[in-house]
Amino acid sequence: MSTAALNEAHHHDATGAKIGMWLFLFTEFLLFGGLFLVYAEYRTIYATDFHYAAMSLNLLIGAFNTLILLTSSLTMALSIAALERGLRRLSCVLLVVTIGFGLFFLVNKYFEWSEKFHHGLYPGSEVLAGRTPGEGVFYGLYFAMTGLHALHVVIGLVVLGAMLGIVARKPRLKARVEGLAPARLVLQDASGQTIWSREVAEPPEAVELALVYPEHDEVREPQVTKLENSGLYWHLVDVIWIFLFPLFYLIS
Amino acid sequence: MSSSETPSRAHPSYLEDSGRHKGILGWLLSVDHKRIGILYLVSIACFFFIGVTIGILMRLEMLTAGPTIVQPQTYNALFTLHGVIMIFLFIIPGIPAILGNFFLPIQIGARDVAFPRLNLLSWYCYIAGAVIAVASLFTGGGPPDTGWTFYVPFSIRTGTNVTLAVFGAFILGFSSILTGLNFITTIHRLRAPGMDWFKMPLFTWSLYATAWVQILATPVLAITLVLVMLERLFGLGLFDPAKGGDPILYQHLFWIYSHPAVYIMILPAMGVISEIFPAFARQKIYGYKAIAFSSLAIAFVGYLVWGHHMFTSGMSDTSRLVFSLLTFFVAIPSGVKVFNWVSTLYKGAIVVPPPMLYALSFIFLFAIGGLTGIIQSALATNIHVHDTYWIVGHFHYVMFGGAAWGFFAGLLYWFPKMTGRMYNFRPVFVAWVLMFVGFNMLYFTMLVLGWMGMPRRYYDFLPPFHTGHVIATVGSWFLVSGLVILAATLIRGLRRGAPAPADPWGGTTLEWRIASPPPTENFHEIPTVTHGPYDRPEISV
Numbered sequence: 001m002s003t004a005a006l007n008e009a010h011h012h013d014a015t016g017a018k019i020g021m022w023l024f025l026f027t028e029f030l031l032f033g034g035l036f037l038v039y040a041e042y043r044t045i046y047a048t049d050f051h052y053a054a055m056s057l058n059l060l061i062g063a064f065n066t067l068i069l070l071t072s073s074l075t076m077a078l079s080i081a082a083l084e085r086g087l088r089r090l091s092c093v094l095l096v097v098t099i100g101f102g103l104f105f106l107v108n109k110y111f112e113w114s115e116k117f118h119h120g121l122y123p124g125s126e127v128l129a130g131r132t133p134g135e136g137v138f139y140g141l142y143f144a145m146t147g148l149h150a151l152h153v154v155i156g157l158v159v160l161g162a163m164l165g166i167v168a169r170k171p172r173l174k175a176r177v178e179g180l181a182p183a184r185l186v187l188q189d190a191s192g193q194t195i196w197s198r199e200v201a202e203p204p205e206a207v208e209l210a211l212v213y214p215e216h217d218e219v220r221e222p223q224v225t226k227l228e229n230s231g232l233y234w235h236l237v238d239v240i241w242i243f244l245f246p247l248f249y250l251i252s
Numbered sequence: 253m254s255s256s257e258t259p260s261r262a263h264p265s266y267l268e269d270s271g272r273h274k275g276i277l278g279w280l281l282s283v284d285h286k287r288i289g290i291l292y293l294v295s296i297a298c299f300f301f302i303g304v305t306i307g308i309l310m311r312l313e314m315l316t317a318g319p320t321i322v323q324p325q326t327y328n329a330l331f332t333l334h335g336v337i338m339i340f341l342f343i344i345p346g347i348p349a350i351l352g353n354f355f356l357p358i359q360i361g362a363r364d365v366a367f368p369r370l371n372l373l374s375w376y377c378y379i380a381g382a383v384i385a386v387a388s389l390f391t392g393g394g395p396p397d398t399g400w401t402f403y404v405p406f407s408i409r410t411g412t413n414v415t416l417a418v419f420g421a422f423i424l425g426f427s428s429i430l431t432g433l434n435f436i437t438t439i440h441r442l443r444a445p446g447m448d449w450f451k452m453p454l455f456t457w458s459l460y461a462t463a464w465v466q467i468l469a470t471p472v473l474a475i476t477l478v479l480v481m482l483e484r485l486f487g488l489g490l491f492d493p494a495k496g497g498d499p500i501l502y503q504h505l506f507w508i509y510s511h512p513a514v515y516i517m518i519l520p521a522m523g524v525i526s527e528i529f530p531a532f533a534r535q536k537i538y539g540y541k542a543i544a545f546s547s548l549a550i551a552f553v554g555y556l557v558w559g560h561h562m563f564t565s566g567m568s569d570t571s572r573l574v575f576s577l578l579t580f581f582v583a584i585p586s587g588v589k590v591f592n593w594v595s596t597l598y599k600g601a602i603v604v605p606p607p608m609l610y611a612l613s614f615i616f617l618f619a620i621g622g623l624t625g626i627i628q629s630a631l632a633t634n635i636h637v638h639d640t641y642w643i644v645g646h647f648h649y650v651m652f653g654g655a656a657w658g659f660f661a662g663l664l665y666w667f668p669k670m671t672g673r674m675y676n677f678r679p680v681f682v683a684w685v686l687m688f689v690g691f692n693m694l695y696f697t698m699l700v701l702g703w704m705g706m707p708r709r710y711y712d713f714l715p716p717f718h719t720g721h722v723i724a725t726v727g728s729w730f731l732v733s734g735l736v737i738l739a740a741t742l743i744r745g746l747r748r749g750a751p752a753p754a755d756p757w758g759g760t761t762l763e764w765r766i767a768s769p770p771p772t773e774n775f776h777e778i779p780t781v782t783h784g785p786y787d788r789p790e791i792s793v
């Protein structure tokens with residue numbers, strides 16, 4: 001009984017963290033959902049205009065960016081798998097690769113957008129003023145939706161950058177034994193915050209565990225959960241793009 | 253698990269224990285759900301009184317025809333600000349962020365919410381959004397004059413500072429979403445042993461339903477407001493008819509959020525009432541499951557009725573019929589609740605201290621709000637009353653008479669627990685009389701004026717409406733004096749009130765099992781729940 005009795009107060013709740021993350025992802029989907037709704041209406045009203053407007057998008061860059069994002073999702077998933085197996089270094093490398101892909105995506109986006117601006121294809125431009133209203137609405141949507149998506153890529157990169165710092169650092173833990181019977185083994189991180197604790201039957205057993213636990217799965221778990229949640233966010237960015245790509249580039 | 257009852261000095265109350273930081277930082281950096289609840293209480297109360305002040309200025313302006321105290325453009329700004337402040341800064345966060353933050357964890361037997369730091373972040377989002385909204389008054393082209401709905405195309409054409417105000421509302425949305433996310437996770441993960449879903453207090457149930465609406469509706473508003481900003485900054489043309497955009501689409505997107513938002517406002521108030529009735533009728537609540545499920549039903553049906561704000565905007569007859577029918581459906585779960593509350597009173601040993609008095613009058617006022625709502629969900633009547641004072645009267649009966657009275661009832665009910673002190677009952681009764689009389693003078697007259705044809709948001713009026721406007725304005729004075737007395741009594745109680753016992757009312761839920769004010773982590777030992785939230789073992793023997 002005693003070893004199984006966990007201290008609820010500070011115990012890491014991975015399931016809770018994931019529920020929270022998924023709820024947040026729902027809100028993100030609904031945020032883009034509003035835009036997809038707007039797209040659906042204008043696609044219906046201005047079917048022909050959308051068709052012609054879409055033909056001037058650069059399919060090659062779009063397809064290439066799709067490939068980049070999909071691959072980055074793969075390296076993200078591999079990074080999580082690596083950390084789960086305790087391969088901290090590999091996990092970091094894969095995370096860096098993911099960030100690299102994300103930056104690559106943004107660079108392509110920059111060239112793609114500048115080309116559009118160069119050709120005068122942006123809201124309020126003289127070129128678009130001379131075309132049909134539907135084409136204007138198409139470019140309004142194009143910039144709003146890919147722009148919001150690009151913003152999410154940037155946020156995702158910031159999150160992944162922060163995660164790199166978290167994953168790269170081996171948790172420096174202080175182990176402390178409190179009480180006699182039942183004894184309690186407490187692990188604290190560098191800032192003195194209790195990240196894990198457990199009741200054990202005997203103090204000697206707790207001391208023994210104190211030597212072993214810093215590399216134990218349960219101690220690594222908070223890091224893995226954080227990386228998984230960041231990964232979920234990155235996949236969201238990917239999934240949104242999977243819908244944006246055909247809607248803007250392929251249907252023409 | 254063998255721990256004896258420890259002396260209370262070992263567990264200081266949350267008011268004394270400021271945690272790692274001292275003084276004001278002990279509040280501003282606290283991640284304790286109770287302290288965050290108090291932070292919200294103070295900030296929301298400030299904005300509420302700003303909103304009230306603007307409201308009374310508007311009524312004063314309408315006392316006489318023509319200019320009374322302000323110019324027309326100022327009046328446009330006043331009704332916009334009154335709406336924005338009352339809706340985004342008071343009613344939407346009101347009950348969930350103050351009372352919910354404070355009592356949700358305690359009611360389910362938890363030590364805190366699932367994400368305490370995120371909880372504090374929500375409060376900072378609230379403050380940031382509020383500061384930005386207030387800043388929009390003094391910067392750019394002056395305070396926004398669009399009404400709180402920010403309807404296009406006016407909101408993209410007006411020279412006033414709509415962009416910043418809309419950005420403030422966008423940030424406030426984050427606060428609302430994060431609170432909702434936190435509450436759902438808390439309820440799923442942190443219920444005490446034995447606290448199964450149907451042993452949860454009904455206030456918690458209502459917060460659960462509300463939290464889902466917060467999460468699923470707010471993002472749609474967020475993106476809509478972002479589009480308005482982009483429209484103003486870059487002229488995207490998505491809502492601008494001159495550029496091929498569709499303004500009606502804006503209205504759809506806006507109400508897809510803003511109608512469910514009405515249930516963000518009212519559901520928690522209904523939850524408060526469901527706590528107060530069994531406590532003061534000394535009875536188990538009648539129809540526990542019906543009340544719990546009706547909260548979910550209202551949250552669900554609430555998503556499907558946004559079109560009823562747009563019956564005159566241009567929609568097909570089919571959509572109007574469907575939206576009208578679905579709107580009637582909202583009355584069913586609402587009626588279920590009202591009948592269950594009233595049935596709870598049957599054969600009860602009813603006592604009527606202040607919280608119960610406000611709860612009882614909630615039923616009266618909410619019933620008027622609800623029934624007038626049914627009247628305007630009928631298509632033909634709706635066209636008659638659309639954009640008149642009738643609508644203003646109706647939603648004040650629901651929002652103020654419903655949500656805000658529920659909030660007052662809840663505040664009076666939980667004040668002793670939150671502060672550890674009682675307040676003086678007699679001035680609260682005086683305040684109630686003033687508020688109740690003033691409220692009905694103000695808003696019932698509005699219903700009548702609207703039915704006669706007085707349009708809302710007009711700066712001026714024709715002679716036949718004069719008497720009505722005078723009655724309403726005088727009513728607003730009664731209402732505000734009542735509010736001031738109520739606030740003063742509570743503030744006095746806070747400083748000089750008698751110490752409150754752990755359970756001053758005879759409540760049955762978990763918060764009445766711990767000290768007033770509660771200790772830092774609520775429970776020395778997480779309780780094991782063995783009976784329902786409203787069971788009274790001492791009298792059922």
